Amino acid sequence: MSDAETLTTATExxxxxxxxxxxxxxxxxxxxxxxxxxVVPAALTIIALFGYPVVKNLAMSFQNYTLRTFINGEAxxxxxxxxxxxxxxxxxxxxxxxxxxxxxxxxxxxFVIGMLLALFFHKNFPLNGVLRALFLLPWLLPLIVSSAAWxxxxxxxxxxxxxxxEGLGIINAPIPWLTSPDVALxxxxxxxxxxxxxxxxxxxxxxxxEIPDELYEAGALDGASGWKAFWNIxxxxxHAVVSVVLMLGVIYTLKVIDIILGLTQGGPANATQxxxxxxxxxSFVEFKFGQGAALSNILILISLVFAxxxxxxxxxxxxx
Amino acid sequence: xxxxRLAAAAAMATLAPLTLAACGGGGSNxxxxxGSASEAVSxxxxxxxxxxxxxxxxxxxxxxxxxxxIGVATVDHQxxxxxxLIQKVLQQASSKTLPDVLMLDNPDIQQIAxxxxxxxLGDFGLNADGYAPGPVSAATFDGQLYGLQPGANTLAIFxxxxxxxxxxxxxxKTWAELKTAAKKLTSGKQYGFAFNATADYExxxxxxxxxxxxxxxxxDLKSPQVAGALQLWKDLVDDGSVSKSAVNWKQADVNDQFIxxxxxxxxxxxxxxxxxxxxxxxxxxxxxxxxxxDQTSIAPLGGEAWxxxxxxxxxxxxxxxxxxxxxxxxxxxxxxxxxxxxxPTKLALAEQYKTEVPSMAGFTDAVANARARTGKxxxxxxxxxxxxxxxxxxxxxxxxxxxDAMAKAGAS
Numbered sequence: 012m013s014d015a016e017t018l019t020t021a022t023e024x025x026x027x028x029x030x031x032x033x034x035x036x037x038x039x040x041x042x043x044x045x046x047x048x049x050v051v052p053a054a055l056t057i058i059a060l061f062g063y064p065v066v067k068n069l070a071m072s073f074q075n076y077t078l079r080t081f082i083n084g085e086a087x088x089x090x091x092x093x094x095x096x097x098x099x100x101x102x103x104x105x106x107x108x109x110x111x112x113x114x115x116x117x118x119x120x121x122f123v124i125g126m127l128l129a130l131f132f133h134k135n136f137p138l139n140g141v142l143r144a145l146f147l148l149p150w151l152l153p154l155i156v157s158s159a160a161w162x163x164x165x166x167x168x169x170x171x172x173x174x175x176x177e178g179l180g181i182i183n184a185p186i187p188w189l190t191s192p193d194v195a196l197x198x199x200x201x202x203x204x205x206x207x208x209x210x211x212x213x214x215x216x217x218x219x220x221e222i223p224d225e226l227y228e229a230g231a232l233d234g235a236s237g238w239k240a241f242w243n244i245x246x247x248x249x250h251a252v253v254s255v256v257l258m259l260g261v262i263y264t265l266k267v268i269d270i271i272l273g274l275t276q277g278g279p280a281n282a283t284q285x286x287x288x289x290x291x292x293x294s295f296v297e298f299k300f301g302q303g304a305a306l307s308n309i310l311i312l313i314s315l316v317f318a319x320x321x322x323x324x325x326x327x328x329x330x331x
Numbered sequence: 332x333x334x335x336r337l338a339a340a341a342a343m344a345t346l347a348p349l350t351l352a353a354c355g356g357g358g359s360n361x362x363x364x365x366g367s368a369s370e371a372v373s374x375x376x377x378x379x380x381x382x383x384x385x386x387x388x389x390x391x392x393x394x395x396x397x398x399x400x401i402g403v404a405t406v407d408h409q410x411x412x413x414x415x416l417i418q419k420v421l422q423q424a425s426s427k428t429l430p431d432v433l434m435l436d437n438p439d440i441q442q443i444a445x446x447x448x449x450x451x452l453g454d455f456g457l458n459a460d461g462y463a464p465g466p467v468s469a470a471t472f473d474g475q476l477y478g479l480q481p482g483a484n485t486l487a488i489f490x491x492x493x494x495x496x497x498x499x500x501x502x503x504k505t506w507a508e509l510k511t512a513a514k515k516l517t518s519g520k521q522y523g524f525a526f527n528a529t530a531d532y533e534x535x536x537x538x539x540x541x542x543x544x545x546x547x548x549x550x551d552l553k554s555p556q557v558a559g560a561l562q563l564w565k566d567l568v569d570d571g572s573v574s575k576s577a578v579n580w581k582q583a584d585v586n587d588q589f590i591x592x593x594x595x596x597x598x599x600x601x602x603x604x605x606x607x608x609x610x611x612x613x614x615x616x617x618x619x620x621x622x623x624x625d626q627t628s629i630a631p632l633g634g635e636a637w638x639x640x641x642x643x644x645x646x647x648x649x650x651x652x653x654x655x656x657x658x659x660x661x662x663x664x665x666x667x668x669x670x671x672x673x674x675p676t677k678l679a680l681a682e683q684y685k686t687e688v689p690s691m692a693g694f695t696d697a698v699a700n701a702r703a704r705t706g707k708x709x710x711x712x713x714x715x716x717x718x719x720x721x722x723x724x725x726x727x728x729x730x731x732x733x734x735d736a737m738a739k740a741g742a743s
Binding site: 078162168187280298 | 417418421422424425442443445446447448520529530531574575576578579593641713714717721724725727728730741
């Protein structure tokens with residue numbers, strides 16, 4: 012909006028004298044059309060890539076959308092039946108709790124480690140750049156590859172992690188990382204933290220780079236260094252980046268399926284089922300697309316709540 | 332400015348979960364009548380999941396030869412990975428680009444037939460006379476035959492001959508023998524036995540030998556016979572004779588454990604034989620043992636069938652049926668069985684096959700008795716399979732006792 016206004020004021024002086032009536036009107040109309048034309052490609056893209064799937068997904072969740080639908084096109088409306096079916100299933104509450112634990116656990120782990128590493132790399136030392144680049148590796152690996160690798164590492168009897176821990180005498184019996192319902196969720200969260208560190212590190216690090224050194228110099232004169240400097244200078248200046256990192260982190264983590272499918276397929280005994288894995292299971296394993304859509308809409312709704320909280324928080328900042 | 336851009340990024344990201352959903356619209360696909368039977372058909376398309384070599388080229392050759400023999404110049408043979416086949420078929424169905432000939436895994440046939448995507452083969456004069464009962468019941472929906480399966484496989488016990496001989500253990504014939512043998516064969520890094528008990532259809536399929544052999548039935552999962560089978564799996568894991576990792580081992584993982592010498596025996600199928608031979612493993616094969624002497628060992632039917640999708644082009648569908656027929660001639664069944672580690676499904680070929688391929692003798696008998704997963708429940712099988720694997724995982728992770736695991740897993 013503000014860009015468009017600037018454009019108008021910029022073109023104002025080039026216009027012919029403003030008292031001759033027809034010319035400016037035509038010019039203004041042309042301008043209006045041009046404005047619309049500039050918006051059209053973006054609008055069409057958004058409608059095709061975001062609007063259509065949202066509406067389609069919403070419609071599917073109220074339809075009995077199955078294998079048959081793809082073949083004969085029939086998808087009878089069933090009202091809230093799909094939502095009732097997925098919410099009343101015993102597994103739903105468990106999946107909801109798991110989704111919350113998985114998201115909170117992953118975010119805390121990723122953020123704390125990412126922040127510590129960002130602070131560490133903010134200092135100048137040799138090989139800083141090389142090491143930072145190496146930390147991006149988990150991000151570059153396809154998730155299928157990293158989950159397969161972690162599945163081998165976490166293998167109970169011959170996985171390298173248990174063998175190492177036993178060799179060092181830290182544990183006496185192998186830890187059933189992926190085979191015990193009590194441990195599997197923790198193991199999956201740990202792997203997801205590993206995957207999320209580069210994202211947190213990169214964004215927080217660039218946030219730190221933005222903070223002017225003068226602030227620290229001035230702070231040092233007032234005796235603020237170390238923890239005090241972090242709390243009074245770094246943290247307040249990093250606020251915008253932190254809220255974006257957390258917000259994106261929550262949304263990316265809510266929808267994780269590939270890591271869980273690769274590591275445990277939601278098992279053992281449904282210990283690692285989340286709303287996202289359930290949605291995938293309904294749609295692409297059981298071909299109950301209506302129920303899968305209902306679950307993914309619930310997930311979108313949860314994401315939306317976080318997005319609104321975030322937008323309100325940032326708007327208040329702008330107003331201030 | 333930056334804040335605004337970040338806010339926009341965040342708003343976009345809320346839509347990210349959508350990648351899970353909305354995979355395409357449905358289309359209508361009425362069987363039309365474009366093309367008449369008299370029209371010459373010069374090409375047919377074929378879709379299967381034989382992506383790996385050498386099966387892809389072996390099947391391709393067979394299809395090409397069959398095409399030539401029925402006067403079709405080109406057979407366009409495409410393969411997609413197994414787990415994506417049904418999704419591919421659904422996309423093709425909604426865009427009306429179904430192949431002329433489609434391969435389906437036998438437990439999927441009835442589901443796809445029920446949805447109305449397949450032609451009854453009887454319409455083209457094909458029947459399954461002389462076939463083993465398993466493949467026929469898998470391919471029959473509402474009294475109509477929808478697929479012809481040239482080769483079948485099933486599950487049996489594989490064992491390291493040398494390891495058993497060294498321990499003085501005979502291949503087990505009863506569950507009691509299986510338990511003592513597995514325990515005796517467990518030492519150090521070597522487990523006595525290995526099976527796959529993952530939370531998916533593969534895990535359910537591996538549980539069928541004990542369940543069916545013990546008289547359990549998919550229509551009554553809360554029966555003591557099913558509980559007895561769960562108890563066997565639990566005992567083997569509790570004894571330490573089977574790794575607790577079984578709940579996370581696919582059949583390929585089980586095979587890896589067996590090859591690496593970390594399992595003396597395993598439950599697996601003949602499709603693993605090429606990799607075992609490549610690794611120079613000296614193995615024997617025995618049918619799955621029985622609980623009580625009056626029982627017979629029953630294993631589930633595996634393998635894929637050829638079907639004719641409803642494309643609306645009558646001339647092509649008729650030729651497609653001829654191609655399916657050709658893939659199932661006696662010679663082609665024998666050829667495919669030898670190449671793919673399968674057993675011919677025509678009962679009359681069994682004796683000849685056993686003499687020509689003695690290593691498959693055990694499987695040949697098992698296939699004659701093999702039971703189709705969809706034989707009783709048809710398109711409802713996947714729902715039941717989910718209950719089976721969930722119940723099995725509840726037992727193996729000590730979340731439920733064998734007697735009430737299936738009820739807890741949602742069995743009605």
